[in-house]
Amino acid sequence: MTVSARPDAPPGPLWRNRDFGLLWFGAAASILGVRVASIAWPLLVVFDGGSAEQAGLVGFAALLPQLVVQLPAGVLVDRWDRRRVMLCADLVGMLAIASVPAAMLLYRLTVPHLLAAAFLEGTAAICYQLAERAAVRSVVHPDHLPAALSQNEARSKGAGLVGQPLSTTLLSFASWMPFGVTVVGHAVSMVTLLAIRTPFQRPQRKPATLWKDLGEGLRWMREQKLLRSALAVISVTNLVSQVLSLSMILIVKESGGAVTTIGLIGLATGLGGLLGALCGSWFMKRLSLTTLFVGTLVLRVVLIPVIALTPEPWLLAGVFAAMSWAGGLMNVAGGVYQVRITPEEMQGRAASVGALVTSGANSLGPLTGGLLLGAVGTTSTVVVAAGAMTVLALLAFTAVRRYGGTSNEKVWARP
Template identity: 45%
Template sequence: MTHVEGAEAVDGPADGSATAAEAGPDRPLRHNRDFLLLWSGASLSFLAARVTAVAYPLIVLWHTGSPLAMSVVSTAALLPLLLVQLPAGALVDRWNRRRLMLVCEAGRLVAVGSVALALAAGRMTVAHLAACAFVEASLAVFYRLAERGAVRNIVHPAHLPTALAQNEARGRAAGLLGQPGGVLLQSAARWLPFGFGALGYLVSALSLLLIRKDFQQERADRTCRHRMATEVAEGMRWLWRQRFLRAALGYVAGTNVLFQMLALALILRIKEAGLPSATLAVVLGIGGVGGLCGALAGGRIQRRMRQRMLLIGGAVAWALLIGAMGLTSEPVALGTLYAGTGFVGAVFNVGASVYQVRTTPDALQGRVAATAGLIGSGTNALGSVAAGLLLAAWGAETTVRAIAAAMAVLALLAVLAPDLKGEITDDRTDTGTGSITGG
């Protein structure tokens, strides 16, 4: 049996409260009332966030006509990914998850509700929008980290792959519906996207109040509080000791760079082919369907394949699909190939989520997820810069082929990397109560 060095115990649900195990592994997940409440409420929350995210830059550009003002608001919405994630992870592990999620939904309701009222009254300012975008995105980071840690305390361990696959599908569907929905609502009335967002956050908060199970285990050191930097460092040290997770995150960072490059290369590819800009919407729409299908299938695939094989197989499939994208500019073909990359990416996301949630002690869930998220999102800027340089020098077709070659190199490195052979196998983590010892 394969182990990860330095791994700690995988904690089970708290014994003193209603536990996820009560439902039993033989009872379908669709009969888990608390999970359905959490999932449906979070679905509305994610959809509301997608709708308002696309509305912010549209509203600013419509009111001011200034691309610089639009950039200010967009940057304010992205800053929390860099500034908030690490402290948010520590606070999520310190605070009560349910109460924190309720505060997040209440705060987001107030923020977007104030934007809706300001727009309805004709009193919109760029400073107000930027502040609300920053607050909404910051609270979204807290909510996402808390909800991810809560899931394994709501569902039976045997249902965790299915639950996280449904969460991935929820995010993909929110993206598919939220972006065009935000545009349509904004076209009907400028305040409508934010009114919809406020309603979504309200319903999400109400669903949290109806859930009976605890969102976390009892904290043995509840009265012991360390400095924030100490708690953040504790999560980072734990993650660093996990050989497999550490190597897998390096792989993820590399693929994220390449996919940032691919997204920009696709835009230029369509322009160089003389196709209308609406073609991009078709390509991205088809690609989004592929991602949704991958999310729905991810739980079943994850149960049949080890994480290392998902990493290697995914990189090989990505290299072939992206390589083929360098050989065609036909919109349907590009969209179909892009859908293939989205399918693989969604399956990998499900597998990675299941592995991280299962192997991370409950008391460290927020900090480990935040550190992993920072590594993943932190590479996006590097990908954008690299794409700009390569596209200017080589053009879209050659850049896409270079991306495919780089993905093939990542697949080879994944095959050779010794740390990716140190995976914790599912039979040691499915129970949620066993101890994982260092190898």
């Protein structure tokens, strides 16, 4: 396993790493802007007199790149200079978003225009985030990788928390304002990228064809039995989480709760994920991959039945916050493991395959939850979810014991 990032230099404090600070701050501005825009797309359509079908179509266009762009974007990140990929992604995203308020001023904003802008912004965001994740290993010392990825995960959780209320607040003042914030976020990111001195990757070999590079990435992932098993487990876990979220909404509604109650539970869930990400590096210094991977699943197995037993908002908030904390912690741990075992020239493709597998299940969650809730009700649906999570914990334990081995635990502990 090859690990870059200046292994010969003794690490100082991560906060003194100028280039990582610039990369983190620029990405925070860009990701927050993308989040603000993603919330604003359907709202803009609805409040501009459009139909629910049109709003759903625009929202779908914004999410479609997650299914169709991930794999080619991973190849792009490995073939091209990653700093240039991020700069181009910011530029494309900025122009796509800026066209929306420009069209508003000209009174020519149409649904096809919004569809194209949303799709381009979503595509640019995927390319940017894959390149940024791959670049982290080049700008930090190996000893700082867990802390760096922990801060990155916390940044993503924080953007999710701030993005929704910020987007709706700005939209209440003027329909162009959320998109203006997104344009500024892309601009800030471009400035910080130009100020970073460290190269984002080693000199690249002459690339093969797109399909050969993609096939090489898929073959490498197929050989990583532990990583492949973990991605499959996380994918189903995400699906179960979507089912539980929908169940929670119905439980609150059936018990006479208000919409604000659901919002408060959502806020607690976001805070839990943020805390899990922030403490990720602390736990990685003290616990093995086996303990973290299986332990976070077992924690969810213990917590899920509480959802079926009580409609109390504060208990539901605590349960969902704790499960989100476990998810944030596992995201950091899994990210560190994937980055450390992946060769430098394969970082983009490995991350894109992982993102496709784990995020693809999100679209199936609401559909599965709706069918289960309609067929058996909330209590039985939660029981089924608890059973599924128990099976996942057992499968995770089996996979780690079978494929983990001593060598992988060493890679996990320190490169």
